[in-house]
Amino acid sequence: MLNSKNYIALGLMSGTSADGVDVGMLVTNGKSKIELGPSGYYPFSKSFITKIKSIFKKKLNINKSKKQKRIIEIENEFTQFNFVAINQFLKKNKINKKKIHVIGFHGQTISHNPASGYSWQIGNSQNLANLLNIKVVGNFRENDIKKGGQGAPLTPIFHYYLTKEIKKKICFINLGGISNITYFNHESESSLNNMLAFDAGPCCSLIDDWVSKNSNKKFDNFGLLARKGNVKKKIIQNFLKKPFFSKPPPKSLDRSYFSLSLLKKLKIEDGAATLSYFVVDTLLKSFDYFPKNPDLCILSGGGRLNKFLVELINKKIKKSKIVLTENYNWNGDSIESYAFAYLSIRKLLNLPITFPKTTGIKKPSTGGQIFNFI
Ligand SMILES: Nc1ncnc2c1ncn2[C@@H]1O[C@H](COP(=O)(O)OP(=O)(O)O)[C@@H](O)[C@H]1O
Numbered sequence: 407m408l409n410s411k412n413y414i415a416l417g418l419m420s421g422t423s424a425d426g427v428d429v430g431m432l433v434t435n436g437k438s439k440i441e442l443g444p445s446g447y448y449p450f451s452k453s454f455i456t457k458i459k460s461i462f463k464k465k466l467n468i469n470k471s472k473k474q475k476r477i478i479e480i481e482n483e484f485t486q487f488n489f490v491a492i493n494q495f496l497k498k499n500k501i502n503k504k505k506i507h508v509i510g511f512h513g514q515t516i517s518h519n520p521a522s523g524y525s526w527q528i529g530n531s532q533n534l535a536n537l538l539n540i541k542v543v544g545n546f547r548e549n550d551i552k553k554g555g556q557g558a559p560l561t562p563i564f565h566y567y568l569t570k571e572i573k574k575k576i577c578f579i580n581l582g583g584i585s586n587i588t589y590f591n592h593e594s595e596s597s598l599n600n601m602l603a604f605d606a607g608p609c610c611s612l613i614d615d616w617v618s619k620n621s622n623k624k625f626d627n628f629g630l631l632a633r634k635g636n637v638k639k640k641i642i643q644n645f646l647k648k649p650f651f652s653k654p655p656p657k658s659l660d661r662s663y664f665s666l667s668l669l670k671k672l673k674i675e676d677g678a679a680t681l682s683y684f685v686v687d688t689l690l691k692s693f694d695y696f697p698k699n700p701d702l703c704i705l706s707g708g709g710r711l712n713k714f715l716v717e718l719i720n721k722k723i724k725k726s727k728i729v730l731t732e733n734y735n736w737n738g739d740s741i742e743s744y745a746f747a748y749l750s751i752r753k754l755l756n757l758p759i760t761f762p763k764t765t766g767i768k769k770p771s772t773g774g775q776i777f778n779f780i
């Protein structure tokens with residue numbers, strides 16, 4: 407039967423937190439059959455994080471920037487990092503690379519600006535394919551943006567099929583650098599076109615920036631700093647006045663949209679507490695856009711390890727049951743990398759990855775570009 411074949415794919419994800427690369431392997435038919443395989447995490451060094459963050463830009467001239475020597479150098483280093491990560495992953499899990507049909511390579515976003523017609527991920531897919539002798543799918547956001555979509559979020563279709571057997575109204579919240587939400591109703595046979603998704607607001611990226619600016623730590627481990635701090639409600643009110651929050655979906659966020667200047671000279675603990683409350687307020691605000699209250703919220707992404715943040719979510723989102731992906735034995739650090747493995751197979755099968763209510767694209771559309779090794 408057409409498309410009933412199973413494929414093995416690897417996904418490489420490095421999100422807006424710029425903390426490192428997640429690798430995930432799965433077997434799928436590109437539709438409802440999904441078997442999650444091993445996954446791994448390869449953190450960037452502190453100096454590489456600083457390097458990557460130095461080229462984040464709210465807005466840039468893409469044609470000019472693509473020729474900039476410094477960016478090209480960082481891109482090459484980043485591609486090499488992904489190559490090494492894959493080799494380590496294959497070795498550790500004793501996987502023969504000939505078995506892998508394709509690699510979904512997200513790349514590192516340095517500027518996301520759909521209103522100006524671009525979302526730029528560094529990472530050279532052609533070089534990666536040549537280095538590995540494996541087909542790579544990259545450039546996942548371009549087609550959607552060209553057709554008028556936000557180019558984000560892209561993972562909803564994966565969230566949808568991953569949870570297909572849980573017959574509930576579900577809200578899947580990925581607590582990454584930016585938090586993104588997918589809402590769907592598996593209770594009734596809802597169509598993919600009813601799936602709703604959008605970026606809710608900043609998450610780990612802002613907390614990380616604050617913590618690393620004021621200490622030698624990379625992030626607020628388990629939320630221990632925030633737990634000791636006092637919340638400055640006025641600052642949250644000012645953050646929430648930004649036009650992004652009154653805009654209905656579809657919408658997506660660039661990690662450079664928010665600045666820490668509002669926090670001024672707060673104590674590190676107070677800043678962490680204020681940002682954590684702000685993150686949860688943005689999640690709560692997102693519930694206004696759902697057609698019905700979800701029965702279940704599933705949390706994935708590094709932010710789910712911030713215990714203080716998860717406690718706050720439980721405290722403030724009372725009408726839904728809150729669980730972590732681990733509740734279903736899915737490694738919450740790897741969901742996004744599995745998603746890009748899945749999306750790469752959907753590209754090979756020419757199946758849609760973005761939808762009117764996920765990115766605002768007019769018609770469901772496929773996305774990604776295939777790079778065969780040479
Ligand atoms: N133990 C922890 N306590 C608190 N936060 C954590 C912990 N582990 C990871 N994180 C947060 O998760 C972030 C990484 O999450 P991730 O899902 O990889 O985001 P992204 O997709 O943006 O890279 C880290 O930058 C950090 O803020």
Ligand SMILES: [Mg+2]
Nearest residue numbers: 421423425426
């Ligand atoms: Mg990450």
